[in-house]
Structures are given as structure tokens and as C-alpha cells.
Amino acid sequence: MGNHQFAGIELRKKRDLVAGKTTEKLQSNFKPMLDELELDYRKLYQYTLSDIDKLILSIIGERNSILVNYVRWQRSMFVSREVPKKVISFHLETLREVVLDILSPENGQLVTGFLDTGLAVLQEELDEPEHSLISTGQWEPVAEKYLVYLLEKKRHAAFDEIIPMISDAVTMKEVYSYVLVPVQREIGRLWQLNRISVAEEHYATEITRQIMIMLSSRVQREDHHRGKIISTCLGGELHDLGMRMVNDFLSIEGYSTYYTGANTPAVSIVQWLSKDHFDLLAISAALTSHLRMVRESIEKIRSSGFTDIPVLVGGYAFQDEPDLWKIVGADGYAPSAEEAVIAAGELIGRQT
Ligand code: B12
Numbered sequence: 001m002g003n004h005q006f007a008g009i010e011l012r013k014k015r016d017l018v019a020g021k022t023t024e025k026l027q028s029n030f031k032p033m034l035d036e037l038e039l040d041y042r043k044l045y046q047y048t049l050s051d052i053d054k055l056i057l058s059i060i061g062e063r064n065s066i067l068v069n070y071v072r073w074q075r076s077m078f079v080s081r082e083v084p085k086k087v088i089s090f091h092l093e094t095l096r097e098v099v100l101d102i103l104s105p106e107n108g109q110l111v112t113g114f115l116d117t118g119l120a121v122l123q124e125e126l127d128e129p130e131h132s133l134i135s136t137g138q139w140e141p142v143a144e145k146y147l148v149y150l151l152e153k154k155r156h157a158a159f160d161e162i163i164p165m166i167s168d169a170v171t172m173k174e175v176y177s178y179v180l181v182p183v184q185r186e187i188g189r190l191w192q193l194n195r196i197s198v199a200e201e202h203y204a205t206e207i208t209r210q211i212m213i214m215l216s217s218r219v220q221r222e223d224h225h226r227g228k229i230i231s232t233c234l235g236g237e238l239h240d241l242g243m244r245m246v247n248d249f250l251s252i253e254g255y256s257t258y259y260t261g262a263n264t265p266a267v268s269i270v271q272w273l274s275k276d277h278f279d280l281l282a283i284s285a286a287l288t289s290h291l292r293m294v295r296e297s298i299e300k301i302r303s304s305g306f307t308d309i310p311v312l313v314g315g316y317a318f319q320d321e322p323d324l325w326k327i328v329g330a331d332g333y334a335p336s337a338e339e340a341v342i343a344a345g346e347l348i349g350r351q352t
Pocket residue numbers: 073177180181184185186187188189192201202205236237238239240241242243245246282283284285286287288289312313314315316317333334335336337338339340343
């Protein structure tokens with residue numbers, strides 16, 4: 001085991017202690033600023049835990065980019081909401097002091113090296129994230145219209161733009177890939193930049209979800225014979241549309257899918273695996289802060305005796321780095337529903 005693994009394990013063991021001390025220190029040093037931002041102990045503690053989780057994963061994966069990308073995202077969120085970026089630097093600097101205090105000197109040095117790269121990001125020029133409809137090709141006008149209807153709260157026009165276009169599985173897959181995915185990403189970007197509210201994002205997502213449910217019922221069946229796939233969003237993961245879409249693509253290609261939806265406890269997946277045979281387990285994660293939990297869930301599933309079932313992962317959390325899936329202990333990854341079908345076929349094929 002290398003130095004990074006040791007440092008990651010020590011930080012994992014002392015995670016709650018480090019989060020508690022960091023929160024206390026922040027509260028005693030920056031109380032007026034935190035009160036103004038309505039950051040009470042509980043919220044601050046949760047934020048700190050989530051930062052530590054990204055840090056652990058960065059260290060275990062021996063790459064700064066997980067933390068660095070997260071700090072970039074956090075900075076863009078803060079700037080668009082007029083929260084001073086010094087809040088991020090105070091947070092990381094305080095975490096740095098506590099880590100040096102609590103971890104062994106060698107591990108402390110290694111961990112603070114990672115935190116320093118996070119802090120350095122705050123000095124960079126801030127680029128706005130790119131518009132998400134840029135590369136949708138011939139579907140771009142449809143995606144643009146659909147987006148405008150969602151933003152103008154024209155629900156029926158949005159349905160009428162999409163539903164009549166779908167005559168078969170091919171157009172359904174194209175609408176998913178080139179209209180619904182980019183539009184959902186654009187909705188996320190507008191929320192990130194504080195140009196739409198959470199309520200407006202929920203409204204748009206609800207319409208996309210309704211369209212997907214209508215389309216989904218046309219393709220979901222349980223008597224397909226290419227393989228049996230259990231798919232899930234673990235722990236506190238609420239982003240369930242991506243996995244739902246992947247299931248539809250898999251169904252079209254002849255796989256039977258059993259989807260547990262959002263918020264599924266890993267232990268209940270273990271229980272189901274003990275009752276039924278599946279050819280593949282598919283896990284979706286959107287939040288970087290959930291990657292550590294996905295890693296531990298896969299470890300749990302493996303240590304419960306399910307050493308052979310191939311695990312395929314995907315979702316927004318994996319997209320910045322093409323080999324993050326290895327760090328969570330999966331057997332494969334695909335960045336889109338189209339590619340998920342190929343990856344599932346390969347993993348299932350290896351078994352037979
Ligand atoms: C809608 C949405 C929500 C909804 C989700 C509703 C639902 N039922 O899904 C709600 C409101 C619940 C939500 C909440 C939050 N969200 Co949100 N959300 C989004 C948004 C706008 C769209 C997600 C979506 O529907 N995408 C469409 C699907 C189809 O795309 P996809 O998931 O990427 O899936 C594709 C591929 O990734 C792949 N794929 C997906 N799963 C799998 C699985 C396998 C096995 C494979 C092979 C492939 C694969 O195939 C799919 C099709 O090609 C995204 C923006 C974005 N860029 O994605 C933010 C986003 C994911 N959310 C974000 C955040 C921060 C949050 C919150 C923390 C906000 C908050 N402070 O409360 C919470 C956390 C909730 C939680 N605990 O999970 C951030 C995440 C940043 C990060 N890197 O961590 C994003 C990126 C927004 C942003 N730009 O900042 N969110």
C-alpha cells in the first residue's frame with residue numbers, strides 16, 4: 001500500500017473528528033460572516049464532511065483534479081450568488097490547519113499538499129461554464145425550442161414539441177441523447193449561474209421526467225433475454241433520470257432491467273442480490289460527494305460474497321475524468337446511455 005492510501009485511510013478514520021474541529025474553529029474565527037450567510041453548525045459540518053469526502057477520494061485516487069474541479073464548481077456557484085470567495089479559502093485553510101493538527105505528520109503533509117492545489121484554484125481567472133446545447137447538431141433547433149418552452153413555463157408546448165416526433169426506438173434514443181440530456185444540463189448550468197431558481201429547475205425537470213415516463217412505457221419489458229440487469233442510485237443520490245434513460249436504452253436492445261430508483265440503501269441491493277440472479281449491476285451517481293459512498297457500497301457488495309457480478313457505473317459525477325470508475329472499484333464505465341449499452345454487452349459477454 002502506498003503513502004497516498006495510508007493518508008486516505010487515516011483521514012477516512014478521523015473524518016468526523018476533522019469535520020467537527022474544522023467547524024468549531026470556523027465558528028469561533030468567522031462567526032459574523034457565517035451568521036450573515038446563515039451557515040449554522042449543522043450546515044457547516046455537512047459542507048465540511050462533503051469537502052473531506054472529495055479530499056479522501058482525491059488522495060486515494062492520487063489525483064488533485066477531483067478536489068480542483070470541485071473547488072472550481074463551488075467558486076462559480078459562490079460568485080454567481082455574490083458570496084465572497086474568501087468563504088471557500090477560509091474553509092480550506094481552516095481544514096488545512098486541523099488536518100496538520102490531527103493527522104500524523106507524514107500524512108498531514110501529504111493531505112495539505114492536496115488542499116493547497118485546491119486553494120490555488122481560487123487565484124485562477126473564472127471562466128463561465130459552456131452552454132450545453134452547443135454540439136447537438138441537427139437536433140439543436142428542437143433542443144433550443146424545448147428549452148425555451150421550459151423556461152417560459154409552457155408545459156403543453158414543450159410536450160407538443162417532443163412527443164409527436166417520436167415514431168420509433170431510433171427517434172426516441174435521439175430525442176433522449178440530443179434533446180433531453182443537453183437541455184437538462186443547460187438547466188443545471190443556468191441554476192449553477194443563479195439565472196434560474198431551484199423551483200424553475202424542478203419545474204423543467206418534472207416535465208422532462210413526464211416525457212420520459214410516457215416514452216419509457218413503450219419500451220420497458222421484463223421478458224427480454226439478453227441479460228438481467230439491476231440498476232440503482234445509491235445512498236442519498238436523488239438524480240434518477242440518467243439511470244432511467246440508460247435502462248430504456250438497455251431495454252430497447254433486449255435486456256431486462258430492474259430499477260430501484262433514487263436513494264437506495266446499498267444493504268438492500270445486497271439483500272436483493274441474495275434472492276435473484278442478475279448479470280450486471282449498474283450504478284448511477286451525479287454528485288462528486290457521493291463517489292466515496294459508491295466506492296464503499298461496491299466494497300460492501302463484494303465483501304458480502306457477490307464477487308462475480310460485473311459493476312457498471314456512470315452519471316455526471318464520473319464525467320470529468322474517464323478513469324474515475326477504477327477508483328470506486330467498478331468493472332466498467334460509460335459516459336452516455338448509447339455507450340452504456342456497449343459497455344453492458346461487453347461486461348455481460350465476459351461472464352458467459
Ligand atoms: C435535475 C437535477 C436535480 C434534481 C434531480 C431530479 C431527478 N429526479 O433526477 C434535484 C432537484 C433532486 C437535484 C438536486 C441536487 N443537485 Co442536481 N442537478 C440536476 C440537473 C439540472 C439535471 C440532471 C439530469 O436530469 N440530467 C439528465 C440525465 C439524463 O443526464 P445524466 O444524469 O448525466 O445521465 C447521462 C449520463 O451521465 C449517463 N449515465 C447516467 N447514469 C448512468 C449510469 C450508468 C451505469 C451508466 C453506464 C451511464 C449513466 O447516461 C445518461 C444519458 O446519456 C444536473 C445538471 C447536469 N449537468 O446534469 C444538476 C446537478 C447534477 N446537480 C447538482 C447539485 C449540486 C445538486 C444538489 C447538491 C443541489 C443542492 N444544493 O441541493 C442536490 C443534491 C441532491 C442529491 N442528494 O442527490 C450539480 C452537481 C455538481 C457536482 N459535480 O457535484 C449539477 C451538475 C448542477 C450544476 N451544474 O451545478 N438536482
